[in-house]
Amino acid sequence: MTRERLYLFDTTLRDGAQTTGVDFSLEDKRLIIRTLDELGLDYIEGGYPGANVTDTELFSAEQKLDSATFTAFGMTKRAGRSVSNDPGFQATLQAKAGAVCLVAKAWDYHVRVALGISNEENLEGVAQSVEAVVKSGREAPGGAGREAMIDCEHFFDGYKGNRAYALAVASAAYKAGARWVVLCDTNGGTLPHEITEIVADVARLVPGTHLGIHTHNDTENAVANTLAAVRAGARQIQGTLNGLGERCGNANLTSIIPTLLLKSEFADRFETQVTPARLRRLTHASRVLDEILNRAPNRQAPYVGEAAFATKAGIHASAILKEPATYEHVPPESVGNQRRVLVSDQAGKSNLVHELERLGIAAGKDDARVAELLEAVKSREAIGYAYEGADASFELLARRMLGEVPQYFTVDSFRVMVEKRHNALGKLVTVSEATVRVFVDGSDEPLWSVAEGNGPVNALDQALRKDLGRYQSHIKDVELVDYKVRILTAGTEAVTRVLVESRDKGTGERWFTVGVSANIVDASFEALIDSITYKLLRAGAKVG
Secondary structure, three states: OOOEEOEEEEOOOOOHHHOOOOOOOHHHHHHHHHHHHHHOOOEEEEEOEOOEHHHHHHOOOOOOOOOOEEEEEEEOOOOOOOHHHOHHHHHHHOOOOOEEEEEEEOOHHHHHHHHOOOHHHHHHHHHHHHHHHHHHHHHOOOOOOOEEEEEEEOHHHHHHHOHHHHHHHHHHHHHOOOOEEEEEEOOOOOOHHHHHHHHHHHOOOOOHHHEEEEEEOOOOOHHHHHHHHHHHOOOEEEEEHHHOOOOOOEOEHHHHHHHHHHOHHHHOOEEOOOOHHHHOOHHHHHHHHHHHHOOOOOOOOOOOOOOOOEEOOHHHHHHHHHOHHHOOOOOHHHHOOOOEEOOOOOOOHHHHHHHHHHOOOOOOOOOHHHHHHHHHHHHHHHOOOOOOOOHHHHHHHHHHHOOOOOOOEEEEEEEEEEEEEEOOOOOEEEEEEEEEEEEEOOOOOOEEEEEEEOOHHHHHHHHHOOOOHHHHHHHOOEEEEEEEEEEOOOOOOOOEEEEEEEEEOOOOOEEEEEEEEOOHHHHHHHHHHHHHHHHHHHOOOOOO
């Protein structure tokens, strides 16, 4: 049976860039464009030419893409001006892009308040703008057509307030030649049952093959609303990678795409440009964006999160290792992710054996070492360690019990001083200084390192990594990217657990280590030592 085509439109670089704290450089945008193109998106919206230097430069040259159509964003022409006499609109037309997506007011309330024009003037502006985009494509060298799209802003609120006018805006765009008329839930307050009813109504006027959906996540329904719109007739889906977007974010393409391909309700009816092979790049694409934003990936993210296919309970682990479908709704490898069976005080031997196998350590359930390791994990967790969130420390613990971790270095002593003093400018500042004494490879001569930091842990981290002799080249790109402290018992003698996340800037690899002590600095330093040791082990550093 012939399946209907769905078209995927990514607006990470434009609508996603509205996220608080997000600011893409030109090279960031180019990398994300390549990543999205490899994934198989149909349209990649690069930004708003003329709005800033970065976007203007991005649209000054053709983007060589394999699958996607590079798309420029802009506004319909300004009221009271002709198409040719609107500099902002002309900048959009001049962009090197195969498609142009224009935003138009679809709520008569906004037409009156924001634009200050009549409803009829707004309809004329929409039609003239769409016609100008289509014409610009015909006049280009080769005469290739340029796709015009209209994002009907506040469409659902507008529909509820004045159904006839919202429909008139959509109809005007379609009749003027818009390839896609996109219905936007700009405020993010519409619910799935409303989306279904309204999209189905619009589809009687604008064919579904020309109808798109753009939702925001203010009620945690953006993905559900998007899927509801597809059921009701929409055939273009707009969203962002990892759900990036202002306020609560946009519809998350990282969740929508695998749902379309892996759930029979959609996979049997529809097809996209994303093939099963491309889908296996999804987790990688998600992580690329997080790396660019310099933020930790969402471990609980559906499909692509580190915990998306993680199992903790022993009985679940036993079942999932016998038959993965018992606790996995899709195979993790189908989206480029992997199964994780967590090791904790709730774990059984099945968890442990699976994790050892994942690490390349051969051991059966009847192996005496497995029982010893399980007891070690449970006894250490009883005093505060937590290995389910510190996989690097667990691997070191397991390999140490098997004698597989070389003694790269030993810390003979360390000291940290925190001093509040006046600097050269007479300003009162707090300074942390750490001294670490290390023996490398069993040498009789210690290495002394001194470093300052913005706190005692940062100073210790800097000092430890300042000079490890022959191992220095292996750790030059290692940095501490996250640091979490939890007080496990009350009182001034409380036991403290520290979880450290480290990253290799060269490879992008991240790992977690844990330390426990009544002294927060001691716990932190234990986690830091594990972090460096793990990196040396992974790098294959040789002793002697």
